Amino acid sequence: MTPDPAPTDSPEPPDPTGGEPPAPACVMCFNASDASGAAGVAGDIATVAAMGAHALPVVTAIVMRDTADIFDQHAIDPDAVAEQARTVLEDVTINAWKVGFLGNAEVVSAVAEVLSDYADIPLVAYLPSLTWLEEDVLQPYLESFRELILPAAEVLVGSHKALQDFLLPDWDSERPPSARELAVAAGEHGTRHVLVTGILLASKGKEQYIDNVLATPQGAIAGEKFEMFDTAFVGAGDTLSAALAALLASGTDLQAAVSEALSFLDQSLDAGFRPGMGNIVPDRFFWALPPPEEGEGQDGQAPSGAGGPGGSGGSGGAPPSERDEPKSKGATRRVH
Numbered sequence: 001m002t003p004d005p006a007p008t009d010s011p012e013p014p015d016p017t018g019g020e021p022p023a024p025a026c027v028m029c030f031n032a033s034d035a036s037g038a039a040g041v042a043g044d045i046a047t048v049a050a051m052g053a054h055a056l057p058v059v060t061a062i063v064m065r066d067t068a069d070i071f072d073q074h075a076i077d078p079d080a081v082a083e084q085a086r087t088v089l090e091d092v093t094i095n096a097w098k099v100g101f102l103g104n105a106e107v108v109s110a111v112a113e114v115l116s117d118y119a120d121i122p123l124v125a126y127l128p129s130l131t132w133l134e135e136d137v138l139q140p141y142l143e144s145f146r147e148l149i150l151p152a153a154e155v156l157v158g159s160h161k162a163l164q165d166f167l168l169p170d171w172d173s174e175r176p177p178s179a180r181e182l183a184v185a186a187g188e189h190g191t192r193h194v195l196v197t198g199i200l201l202a203s204k205g206k207e208q209y210i211d212n213v214l215a216t217p218q219g220a221i222a223g224e225k226f227e228m229f230d231t232a233f234v235g236a237g238d239t240l241s242a243a244l245a246a247l248l249a250s251g252t253d254l255q256a257a258v259s260e261a262l263s264f265l266d267q268s269l270d271a272g273f274r275p276g277m278g279n280i281v282p283d284r285f286f287w288a289l290p291p292p293e294e295g296e297g298q299d300g301q302a303p304s305g306a307g308g309p310g311g312s313g314g315s316g317g318a319p320p321s322e323r324d325e326p327k328s329k330g331a332t333r334r335v336h
Contacts, residue, residue: 025249031100032061038235050284051246061103068278078110095249097123105144112148126241127158151190157241159198179215187217234279
């Protein structure tokens with residue numbers, strides 16, 4: 001009689017998820033509340049969701065604005081900001097951070113303390129134009145951002161003008177600083193990459209173009225060029241940086257993530273809509289629009305080349321006349 005063989009494998013532990021599908025990559029977004037839905041945490045949530053990830057929004061301030069202007073902000077207690085984040089972090093594993101507008105220097109310090117406990121998680125930091133802030137709030141904010149956020153940032157994102165004013169305020173050359181020079185200035189504070197948007201390119205013809213460049217202190221390593229139009233957007237920078245954070249969270253290589261995030265922004269702006277009397281808001285769910293009519297591009301988009309990334313300074317996207325068509329007035333969307 002042959003004895004039964006001894007078991008060679010230990011029993012598999014029970015599946016704590018009960019066989020549920022894996023959760024999407026999670027991105028914690030520190031940003032202000034913006035009731036217009038154009039930027040801030042509302043824009044982050046829409047963008048991260050459109051990229052197939054899950055947003056964990058932490059409100060850092062309440063901004064009073066519409067689609068045209070910012071009027072005021074209300075600060076949130078720094079301890080309350082930190083508690084929002086730490087409560088979720090005790091429960092959820094995150095894959096990337098996105099930092100937007102943090103309100104004031106005290107909140108910057110509170111957020112930086114949270115980030116310091118998770119130094120291996122990639123951070124995308126976005127610096128919007130903050131010229132609307134009072135000087136006594138602006139300067140301490142920028143100093144704290146420089147000292148506490150930049151050392152943790154994998155990528156600093158911003159328009160060429162915003163980054164020049166922030167990183168090289170004493171620049172006195174007739175030519176604007178290059179992306180590499182901005183990266184050198186950011187690198188002095190520990191930032192590894194900068195993604196500079198809205199770089200105006202010289203043109204001998206009628207068309208003007210803007211460049212968007214990913215750079216390190218050693219030089220530019222990637223970029224995309226787009227045609228510039230006289231159209232103002234709101235929320236473009238938050239869209240780009242949130243898309244980049246979502247892609248990094250999913251494990252995408254940085255250069256590939258930058259290229260895809262710029263393409264996503266381009267198409268979001270191309271499908272943008274004007275919900276009020278102000279600027280155009282990116283449509284982060286352009287891909288859910290119904291199929292195009294004859295003569296339009298694929299997937300409900302306008303023909304290629306009609307748009308490009310830009311900020312509220314008027315770069316990127318299609319002309320206003322192309323953006324006030326019915327598709328921007330509540331077209332029925334596909335349901336997944």
